[in-house]
C-alpha cells in the first residue's frame with residue numbers, strides 16, 4: 116500500500132519534534148570537526164537539511180562498528196544479550212542507502228536471521244529524501260537504487276521548494292503520518308507535476324552511467340586476465356576505507372574479552388581486503404595473496420551477490436570513489452572494463 120501527501124516545510128520541525136519525543140531521532144548533523152554525519156538529535160534546529168548527497172552511510176546504525184553481542188557475569192552466572200529494541204526514526208538518508216538496507220535484509224534476515232540486525236531494522240523507521248542534486252561520483256541511476264525509489268521505502272520525501280511531496284509505504288509509516296494528519300494535505304495535480312519535474316531534473320544531472328551487468332558478464336565470460344586484477348591490486352594500500360564506507364560491505368570478526376567480573380563477546384567491522392581476514396587456527400591465511408583479495412571484493416559484489424541475493428553488492432553511492440587513495444573503486448573499474456572490452460584490447464590494467 117502506498118499513500119501520498121504534501122507536507123509544508125513550515126511543519127517539518129514540529130513533526131520531527133513530536134517524533135523525537137516518542138523515539139530516538141537520528142539525522143544528519145555537524146560533528147565536532149564540522150563534518151556532516153548521522154547522529155542522535157537533541158536539538159531539531161541542528162539538523163542539516165541542505166546537506167550534500169554524499170553523506171556517510173547509515174550502516175553503522177544497523178551493523179555497529181563495535182557491538183557487544185552478549186555478556187556473561189561470573190558473579191551471577193548469567194548471560195545477558197545486547198539486542199537493541201530502541202525505537203528510532205532515521206531522517207534524511209538517501210535512496211541508495213535505503214536500497215542497500217533492503218539488500219542487507221536479505222543477507223541478515225532472510226536466510227539465517229541475525230537477531231541483532233533484525234531487531235534494529237524492525238525498530239527503525241526510515242524517512243529518506245530524494246536526491247535532487249546528485250554528487251558527480253553517484254551512479255545509482257543505472258541500478259534503480261536512486262535518485263528516488265519506486266518501492267521499498269518507509270517514507271520518501273521529494274523537496275518541492277516550499278513543501279515536501281510525501282510517499283509512505285509501510286504500515287508503521289502510514290500510521291505515523293495519520294497520527295499527525297493535521298500537518299499533511301492531499302496532493303493537487305500541480306504537486307504531482309512538480310514532483311515529476313524534480314525527478315526528471317535530478318536524473319538529468321547524473322554525470323556517470325555505469326552498467327554493472329555488463330561488468331558481470333565480462334567477468335563471467337572469463338576474458339579478464341589476472342594482469343588486470345594485478346594492476347589494481349598493486350595500487351591497494353589495504354587501508355579498508357572502501358569496505359568501511361560501503362553500505363553493502365558486511366565483513367566482521369568476533370572477539371571475546373575478559374574483564375574482572377564479566378566476559379563479553381563482541382563483533383566488529385573487518386575487511387576482506389586485509390591479509391588476516393578469515394585467518395584459521397595455526398595462523399593459516401587462506402587469502403595471503405593480495406590479488407585474491409582484490410578479486411574477491413569485486414567478484415563478491417558483481418557475481419556472488421546477484422547470484423544469491425538477486426541484487427548487486429553495490430548501489431552506486433560513489434563512496435569508494437571518494438575514499439580510495441589508490442583510485443580503485445567500483446565505477447572506475449567498471450568503466451575501464453567497458454572501454455577495454457569495447458576497444459577489443461587485451462584486458463589488463465596498467466593503473
Ligand code: SF4
Nearest residue numbers: 361429430432433435
Ligand atoms: S561498491 Fe562503492 S559505489 Fe558501490 S555501494 Fe559500495 S561504496 Fe558505494
Ligand code: SF4
Nearest residue numbers: 351352354355357439
Ligand atoms: S580504499 Fe582503496 S586502498 Fe583502501 S583497501 Fe579499499 S581498495 Fe585498497
